[in-house]
Amino acid sequence: MNEAKMVKKREEIQQEDKWKIESVYDSVDSWESGFKELKKKAPVLKEFEGKLNSGREVLAFLQLNEEVSRKAEKLMVYAHLRADEDTSNPQFQTLRNKIDPYLAELASYTAFFEPEILSLPEGSVEKMMQEVSELKMYDFFLNNILKEKPHILSKQVEELMASVSDCLDAPSNIHSMLTNADMKFPVIKDEKGNDVELTEGNYSSFIRSKNRKVRETAFKALFGEYKKLENTLASSLTSSVKNFIFNSKTRKYTSALEASLKPNNIPLEVYYNSIDTINKNIKSLHKYVALKKKLLGLDDIHMYDLYVPVVDVEKDHIEFEKAIEIVTEGLNLLGDEYLDIFKEGIESGWIDIYENKGKRGGAYSWGSYDTMPYVLLNYNFDLNDVSTLAHEMGHSIHSYYSIKEQPYIYSHYTLFCAEVASTTNEILLIHHLISKEEDKQKKLYLINQELEQIRTTVFRQLMFAEFELKTHESLEKGEPLTPKDLNQIWHDLNVKYFGEEMIVDEEVDSEWARIPHFYRDFYVYQYATGYAAASAFAKSIMEQEEKAVEKYKGFLKAGGADYPVNILKKAGVDMTTSKPLEATIERFNELLDMLEKLI
Template sequence: MEKSKTLLKREDVSVDDTWDLEKIYKDEEEFQEEFQYLKEIYTGLGDFKGTLKDPHNLLEYFKLDERVSRLAEKLYVYSNMKNHEDMNNGKYINIKKQVEIFLPEISSLTSFFVPELLSMDDNYLEECMKVPELQKYKFELEDILKMKPHTLSESEERILATLSESLNAPEEAFSLLTNADMTFPKVKDENGEEVDFNEARYSNFIKSKDRAVRKEAFETLFNTYKQFKNTLATTLTASINNFNISAKLRHFSSPLEASLKPNNIDVKVYDNTIDTVNKNLHLLHRYVDIKKRLLGLDEIHMYDLYVPLIDTPKEHIEFNDGVELVEKALAPLGEEYLSIFKEGINNRWIDKYDNEGKRQGAYSWGSYDTDPYVLLNYNYDINDVSTLAHEMGHSIHSYYSRKNQDYIYSDYTLFCAEVASTTNEILFIKYMIDNEKDENKRLYLVNTMIEGIRTTVFRQTMFAEFEKITHNILNEGTPLNADGLCEIWLDLNKKYFGETMVVDEEISMEWARIPHFYSDFYVYQYATGYSCANSFANNILQGGEDELEKYKGFLKAGGSDYPLEILRKAGVDISTPKPIEDTMKNFEMLLDILETAIK
């Protein structure tokens, strides 16, 4: 399909360029029939309340819960994906809302389940294992029961549940302020014309080749945030305090343990990530120096970080040509993997192009009983091809997991979620670097990979370090205001970027625009995920059949064990410094290539 100058209406898009959701429901009538059936059967879950002491009743509960959950998940996925095809289509807005309004009723009806299990005697699990059909639920039951020391009484849990909306208020206030209420002054574009400015446009302005443009955008963005610094400090510290208080009430030794323990991750993994990256900050300092020289600057400022180093003509890559590139890059994953990739391409897993009203961005989604679909907004450049590799990594991970695990273990954790997709992305860019004959294009790809490590490993680890510092200060009962947050952020930037970088005062407000800080101790997983993916990519490219089978074992494992154990069995131990150290070695090798270009 040639790139169109105007967006097509959804009904005018070629069927071959869309995902095939009729495999889920052929029409709305079939959807509504299954929705009605769900409403009829879900009420039976409430009948098990007070009966779970009998393991046979627990088994029957699990069976009905699976039927209800699978059907609810399929309805939810379908209604959302239909809505994403054209978000202005009232018909699919309506069915999406129908499902979203109904799902909390299921959650409310099953809210007794975990508290009732946790009220059982210590020998309950042993009694359950005497029922042969319950043995497949052993890991699930162990996972629930291990949280018994951190579960409050029924009345206390009810109080916290009642307060949930209030406890989420800081994040809601942050979102409303930064997305709706905050307005920015106009800025001048590269033609010297005054234009509207916001967060979305900032990402383009900060990459401008015109230094005056990116400097003005940088100062405008952060000086606007500065006007609200006391409000934003209050929302963030309130959010952190809410999490810290919950951790204390639930008898965790620290807020960090409260975040990591549900996935059985030792706090040493978090600390090891920060420590290992800190030991390699000299490499980031070196990159700053190389960038300064390549850009020909007397001084390098924070607003110079995102400007591309290498100019290359914008390539137009047709979708089928992009598919061919990805196939070649993923060839080391073997014929079986490629056959699944081709199945996705040929059997319409992918919604390829933009159209009027279509949801922007890209994702992989589906349910246990559907294909692992991919939404793209393919725009014919190299980044879109990389996105295809990335999202198909998610989808093939889901494919393997659902084919090899029972429903209860078919979902993988967030800790593992980005590993398979990033492995594909790394394999793709390495293939492109190794096979690019044009030296300028090759250097562009090298710098793209460098920037991936800088923003995903170094930057997210700096975020993680900020979270640890701020949570600890507040957890000790020490107040923290806007000036304190700014000072911590400024000091971290100075440490991470080194003496060559002029760390502009405006950057001290950057903490105020990071929404992930309202999801406590989440961002470190970007750094660990990239490092695990780097290790897998190296193992696949340098190893043999054994390394490939271990990797496929990771893809097949789903949520059948804790994430660190799944990764360890596949040959990557993120509890040690090695995966991050190997990523740092790769970063250094890429710097060597880039630096050679300026000598």
């Protein structure tokens, strides 16, 4: 019997393949010193309470709040990144468990600010900005607070809400620890018959295997483990949704959806229209499933067949250095400045590259105003991982530009804009690979890859969004949701989205339990809207429209200095219409036609 290929421990990963987290704090002791400094400085914020009756006092508060917030974010980023390196490492979990509750306490120190600003006589804030020139920078920030007056609570209630925020995050933390640290998957056979420990990190490779038995085994093994814990995971998810509903009711919104979208001036119609548009075009996905079944030569098609490429090409083993080269070529149209930033990120230690035992699964980009925009990967040497590199570096370079061009107060871009830069990179990359490929089989493979990008980022994420809307609406009506109910909602959505050709395996019914994004209220639809916006940017860049790259970089540099719909509209993309999403579906249909013509 072959010895199972086991995942490396953290200390077995080479130093150059890890992010340079020591540039944030060179040791845990340094972090502890920084934490002590924060706890000494932060309480001074409370001394401003009742004194915000002049422009100078408001400015002094805002300046101190920035200093404290930047210290806190830096501490948080270090603690969370170290904890994610190895979720079983108790020392780093302790750091996270120190900073997270303190952030809730810190929020309570400033809870008086918005109620006090809103209690000032009409026109007071505008007068302050005229009298104190340094306050003009805060014009958008302060006016945004005034806009939200109906939803800001009394000082005492704001303090209470801030103090319980860490408790309200418990469902998300429970889900993360359960699925990343505690959940174990069995050893299965790979394509060569070797025993390999299944993980969330290598599952993506197994589910794309040309060997149907391998992907079926991986599929059933993975979801079988989630099925065992679905009672606990259902409890954590419904508790999280109830928390969002509690917040929306407390703040006098009509729904949790409004509470999520309205602060950023995103019309609710953007959400509803996205789901409506995808439902009107759902037959495009049905056509894709039928075509995939035909191309794979299958008598029946199962959920575990979805990710396998329709074209049989030899799987490339792509070393990380080669991935960098591929992505650089794909993003060439963005110009030297952008590529220089990409190169800087690679060379200066933004990225934690490979999977290790206990490392958080998936990939993300995260940092603060005073750190690198770090990237967590679980690089597994295939083309999908190359695309993930382009995606996450898109996030990080967006952060880089926002931090460089905006003051701290406007350096955080909104969730609505968050997926645009990352997806623009993915689209540019796949278009480049398709256009340069001369081998027919490989070209077909790449066309399928872009189809998969749209299927997973647009169709799949809007299916997620529809699930999220249904669960919130049910609980808002007071209807309880059991694991059986959640499974049924998920099953029915899969049947609707994938059509009559698809056999919706019972194992997938508990897939909702695997999705961490459901613990961020109404986040997932933004992957689809982000993809649609990214498609518009990529199209203008590839067609080399006048000032296309400059407009796009203007979007990257805008940070959070305006409402997201306005930022996109200024850069030439209007998300209040269904046109960007409809154009993305048109591209999906074009790719289906290309696939049919080439076979």
